[in-house]
Amino acid sequence: MRVMVMVKATKDSEAGIMPSSELLEAMGKYNEELVKAGIMLSGDGLKPTSQGKRIAFDGPRRTVIDGPFAETRELVAGFWMWEVRDMAEAVEWVKRCPNPMPGPSEIEIRPLYELSDFGEAVTPEGLAVHERVREQLKQR
Numbered sequence: 201m202r203v204m205v206m207v208k209a210t211k212d213s214e215a216g217i218m219p220s221s222e223l224l225e226a227m228g229k230y231n232e233e234l235v236k237a238g239i240m241l242s243g244d245g246l247k248p249t250s251q252g253k254r255i256a257f258d259g260p261r262r263t264v265i266d267g268p269f270a271e272t273r274e275l276v277a278g279f280w281m282w283e284v285r286d287m288a289e290a291v292e293w294v295k296r297c298p299n300p301m302p303g304p305s306e307i308e309i310r311p312l313y314e315l316s317d318f319g320e321a322v323t324p325e326g327l328a329v330h331e332r333v334r335e336q337l338k339q340r
Contacts, residue, residue, distance in 0.1 A: 201311055202241070203282050203290050208306040209275035214248045214268065217302075226298040234282070239293060243280035277301075287311065 219227070234240035246252075249267035256263040269275060278300065284290045290309045299305055315322050315330055322330075 201284055201286060202314070203284060203287070204310050204312060205243075205280040205282055205290065205294060206276045206308045206310070207245075207278040207300045208308060209249075209272050209277040210301045210303065210305055211272055212302055213277040214250070214272050214275065216248050216250075219300075220302075223298065223300075223302075227300065230297055233296075234280070234293065237293075239282045239284055239289075241281040241283055243278070245278040246276060249275055273306075 231240060231243065234243075249269040252267040252269070254265040254267070254269065256265060282290060282293070284293070287309065294307050294309060297307065300307065315327065
């Protein structure tokens, strides 16, 4: 099962306060453990939303919204993509993570959809397109 593990933003991360060298080292070691265990597919930290944009969709219209965005506790400051046996394994790995922020913080785990989750909506043509895209990504 693939999951996205999201480090929730805090006022400090949104203010652009950088982590200490101790935290960077601890997170690096944790990432090494994830890679050695064959769990980590990718992961990175995200810059504050003041440097980001959102695009709002309404039918054919697109509206660009400049950051920063409100509700810091709902924002994401970093992420991992993991391949785990089940949600319980993901929870156990997150519990081993160093606290990713200087103060209180949260990490959210969300399973990814697999094509099989879409049932009959996946046509042979749609399946072929998705398989081609995955192959192209592997070759990069």
